[in-house]
Amino acid sequence: MLSNSSKYALKAVLYLAIHTSSENKILARDLASLINVPPAYIAKLLQELVRKNLAHSEKGPHGGFYLDELNKNEPVINFIYAIDGEDKLNSCLLGLSHCNHLNPCPLHHLANPMRDALLNNLKHKCINDLVIDIKNGKSSLPL
Amino acid sequence: MLSNSSKYALKAVLYLAIHTSSENKILARDLASLINVPPAYIAKLLQELVRKNLAHSEKGPHGGFYLDELNKNEPVINFIYAIDGEDKLNSCLLGLSHCNHLNPCPLHHLANPMRDALLNNLKHKCINDLVIDIKNGKSSLPL
DNA sequence: TTATAAAAAGATAAAAAAATCTTTATATAT
């Protein structure tokens, strides 16, 4: 469903959303150990998010990664799209390019309503919504 | 979501369900070209399904692969489990081993209802149910 | 201005998944 890369990126982003701001950054290597992801790997993923304006970074002493308020209000799906591309979540379950609602594949009716509902949630929930759940005890870390 | 291998296997199984029986087998290489899957690859996958009693084969002249009535009545999910293993569809979206309904990860509420509904469909629909849809024009090939 | 601390970029390596090739076993027909 999600690649390792997307999973790691989401874990990182959740951590950043809870614990960082422009005044309070975190080093890639510290973040890595806190969310159980290889340090060099998470650094790469964060660089990609920064390039796509889904996270921020500063170089040099007292530098590090953080999320600003705009980032925290991005829909969850944007982070997945940034790392995995759009096709991964949107393509036909059987990999058929012709499959759509007018020309449904044999698994379409069985799976698409759920997929659409999931995509809808991912599009309408932002990172901050997930953080609110965590703070209300509706979901939990650690990552 | 599904590996290439599972997608290929499901396409093969659907074809076999519609077009084969113990009196009417098909060669791996013929099936391969009909469903657009590499011949050596589909042969391997079918061998795995045969080993797990989800399909049948006969060697030698007039041999080939086919599904019997029991196979056609297997739930769709069994073919996926046979190829991808059970974990792939059941593990936490973020890959967290501790995640469950009592200790939900931040994506759990957002995704699990849909995943459960999908799994339920895959468990309760058998291959023949999909074939009936195709025959009624509710879904369509080619594969 | 120099040293240092950090991310960015790019190159490389390792592991897993996808795909193919070769050999063996088995059934059928001649």
Added chain:
DNA sequence: ATATATAAAGATTTTTTTATCTTTTTATAA
């Protein structure tokens, strides 16, 4: 019996994904 057609099994190759390592750039502070 022998030749042939097929799946089964196993080995190998290729591609993709995952992960790491090295070098460069940039910002800070002494």
